[in-house]
Amino acid sequence: MMDRPLQGKNAIVTGAASPIGIGRAMTVALxxxxxxxxxxxxxxxxxxxxANDIREIGGDDSVITVLADVSNPxxxxxxxxxxxxxxxxxxxxxxxxxxxxxxxxxxxxxFWEIPPEAWNKVVSVNLSGPFYMARAVVSHMLAQQWxxxxxxxxSMDTMYRPGGTPYGPSKAGHEALIATMAGELExxxxxxxxxxxxxxxxxxxxx
Numbered sequence: 001m002m003d004r005p006l007q008g009k010n011a012i013v014t015g016a017a018s019p020i021g022i023g024r025a026m027t028v029a030l031x032x033x034x035x036x037x038x039x040x041x042x043x044x045x046x047x048x049x050x051a052n053d054i055r056e057i058g059g060d061d062s063v064i065t066v067l068a069d070v071s072n073p074x075x076x077x078x079x080x081x082x083x084x085x086x087x088x089x090x091x092x093x094x095x096x097x098x099x100x101x102x103x104x105x106x107x108x109x110x111f112w113e114i115p116p117e118a119w120n121k122v123v124s125v126n127l128s129g130p131f132y133m134a135r136a137v138v139s140h141m142l143a144q145q146w147x148x149x150x151x152x153x154x155s156m157d158t159m160y161r162p163g164g165t166p167y168g169p170s171k172a173g174h175e176a177l178i179a180t181m182a183g184e185l186e187x188x189x190x191x192x193x194x195x196x197x198x199x200x201x202x203x204x205x206x207x
Contacts, residue, residue, distance in 0.1 A: 004034030005033055005034065006033040006035035006092075007033075009091040009092060010035060010037070011091065012038045012083055013030070014133060016050065017041035018041075022096060023041075023096040026096065027039060027050075035091075037064075038083035038087060040079050041068075051064075064086040066082050077136045080133070080140070090137050090141065091144075092148045093137050093149045094152065097125060099167075101114060101122050101165075114165055118166065119165075126173075130151055138185075141189075145189040146190065151177070151192070151195065152195050153171045153175050153194050155198065158171070174194075178192050
């Protein structure tokens with residue numbers, strides 16, 4: 001078995017910077033597997049700190065940072081462009097960025113108690129964000145006839161749990177989006193798949 005099976009591959013990980021996030025752990029795993037990673041996040045302080053930590057593992061050129069809001073289509077385009085400029089190519093997109101409504105609505109609120117702005121904010125990050133990022137990168141992947149689009153979602157129990165609006169529905173939508181992408185990309189060398197973390201405990205969002 002190769003010790004660095006992703007040597008020569010470049011990845012984008014969204015939501016990569018949180019000190020207690022799955023994105024950070026996946027970035028570390030990718031770097032240890034030989035990939036270089038473009039870390040995309042909305043928090044500059046976390047980006048700088050986490051990138052410095054990971055460079056101690058993989059070296060100075062193992063990661064680059066991009067400050068971007070994936071819910072903004074212009075930011076998504078810019079994130080991909082800056083990654084290609086900085087790394088030369090993109091082979092893997094890991095759509096990991098996600099939020100809950102905890103900052104915008106009461107915990108475990110019923111759907112009629114969810115303010116429209118809370119719904120819109122969560123859906124814009126958890127569903128529109130993956131669409132914008134995939135849309136921005138897919139032409140590059142198609143041109144090189146190789147790419148992996150991976151969507152981080154959640155368990156079916158979390159998707160359909162009462163009191164889980166809008167987080168659960170947004171993740172269910174992400175899975176439907178990935179299924180559509182997979183069918184449309186068939187035979188191109190680019191694939192789309194879902195990653196469902198199970199039992200993650202060192203984050204502020206449990207799968």
